[in-house]
Amino acid sequence: MQERRTSLRDVAQAVGVSVQTVSRVANGEPNVALEKRELVLAKMRELGYRPNAAARAIRRGSFRTVGVVYHSLHSVGTHRSLEEISERAAESGYATTLMPLAASSGQAANGAFTRLGEMAVDVLIVILPAPFGIDEALQLPEGVPAVILGPPLVDGVATVDFDQDVGARQAVGYLLDLGHQTVHHITGPPGSFSAASRFDAWRDVLAERGRVLPAARPGDWSPGAGYRAMRQLLAEERPTAVFAANDQMALGAYRAIIEAGLRIPQDVSVLGFDDIDEAEMFAPPLTTVRQDWGLLGRESLRVALEMERGAPPEQVQLATQLVLRASTAAPAG
Numbered sequence: 001m002q003e004r005r006t007s008l009r010d011v012a013q014a015v016g017v018s019v020q021t022v023s024r025v026a027n028g029e030p031n032v033a034l035e036k037r038e039l040v041l042a043k044m045r046e047l048g049y050r051p052n053a054a055a056r057a058i059r060r061g062s063f064r065t066v067g068v069v070y071h072s073l074h075s076v077g078t079h080r081s082l083e084e085i086s087e088r089a090a091e092s093g094y095a096t097t098l099m100p101l102a103a104s105s106g107q108a109a110n111g112a113f114t115r116l117g118e119m120a121v122d123v124l125i126v127i128l129p130a131p132f133g134i135d136e137a138l139q140l141p142e143g144v145p146a147v148i149l150g151p152p153l154v155d156g157v158a159t160v161d162f163d164q165d166v167g168a169r170q171a172v173g174y175l176l177d178l179g180h181q182t183v184h185h186i187t188g189p190p191g192s193f194s195a196a197s198r199f200d201a202w203r204d205v206l207a208e209r210g211r212v213l214p215a216a217r218p219g220d221w222s223p224g225a226g227y228r229a230m231r232q233l234l235a236e237e238r239p240t241a242v243f244a245a246n247d248q249m250a251l252g253a254y255r256a257i258i259e260a261g262l263r264i265p266q267d268v269s270v271l272g273f274d275d276i277d278e279a280e281m282f283a284p285p286l287t288t289v290r291q292d293w294g295l296l297g298r299e300s301l302r303v304a305l306e307m308e309r310g311a312p313p314e315q316v317q318l319a320t321q322l323v324l325r326a327s328t329a330a331p332a333g
Helices: 008-015 019-026 034-047 053-058 076-091 106-117 164-177 193-208 223-236 247-259 277-281 293-308
Strands: 065-070 095-100 123-127 146-149 158-162 184-186 241-244 269-271 288-290 315-318 321-323
Touching (some): 008 019, 065 076, 076 123, 123 293, 146 293, 158 164, 164 269, 184 193, 223 247, 247 277, 293 315
Parallel strands (some): 065 123, 146 158, 184 241
Antiparallel strands (some): 288 321
C-alpha cells in the first residue's frame, strides 16, 4: 500500500496550531510570528511535508527558507559567511537550513542537493572550497535558484567569489617593490580553489618581473603547516620575504622565524592573506590581503533572493584589499 503523503493537518496537529496557520506559513504570508513560523517549518521538514510541485512553482518563496550546503566550519571564511547569510536572511524574514557535507565530493554535494530539493527550501547557497573529480559533475536541484561561493564552474549558475588573482598579485608585487629580490611562498592545500589561484599569481608575478622562482613550500592552512614549512625553508636558505597563502600559516611562520633568532620584518618580511581578526594582534601586526567574508555572505544571499524574484544568474567578483602593517619592510642592507 502506498504511504500516505503528509498533509497540512498532520503538521498542524504535530505543532499544536491551526491548519490555517500552517497554510499561512506554507504560502509565505507575513502574519505569523517568526518563532511560530520556524516551529512550523521545522516540523514540515521533520515530517517530510512538501507541497504539490505545480503549486510550489506558482507560489515560489512560500517557505521563506534559504538552504546552505557546506563542507567544514573550520574555515574562518565559511564560518563568517554562514553567520552573515543567516543574520541577513532572518532580517529578510527567511529561515536558514544548513546541510553539512561528510566529505568534499561531488557525490556528497549532490546527495545534499537532493535532500534539500525535497525540503522546504526556496533558494540554495553552496560553499565550494575545492573542485570535485572530473566524473563528479554538480547536479543542482531543478527549479531552485542556486548560488555557488567559488569560481564559475557550471554554465548558467550564479557565483560569488573574491578576486584571488588580483589580491595575490598585489601582495607579491608589494614585496618586490620594497626591494626584495624574490618572494618565497607557503601554499594552501592541494585542490583548493583559492590556494591554486594564489600560487598561480605568485608564480606569474615573479616570472613577469624576471625574478628567481624558488620552490614553493606546501601547507594546509594551519599554523602548524606554516611553522613546519618555515623551519624547513630556514634550514635550507635565508629568505628575506615570505608570502603565506593565509594568515594562520603566517602565524606559524612567525614562530619559526623567532625561534631561529631572526626578526620580523628586519630580517624576514611576512605577508599573509585573509585579514583574520587576530592579524593586527600578531607581534608585529601582520601585513595581509583582506577578504570581506561578511560581504561575500551578503552578496550571495542578495543574488539568490533576486534570482528567486526572476533575475538572471550573476557572476560576482569581489575586490580584496592589501592591508599594510608592520610585518613587511625593505630588506636589510
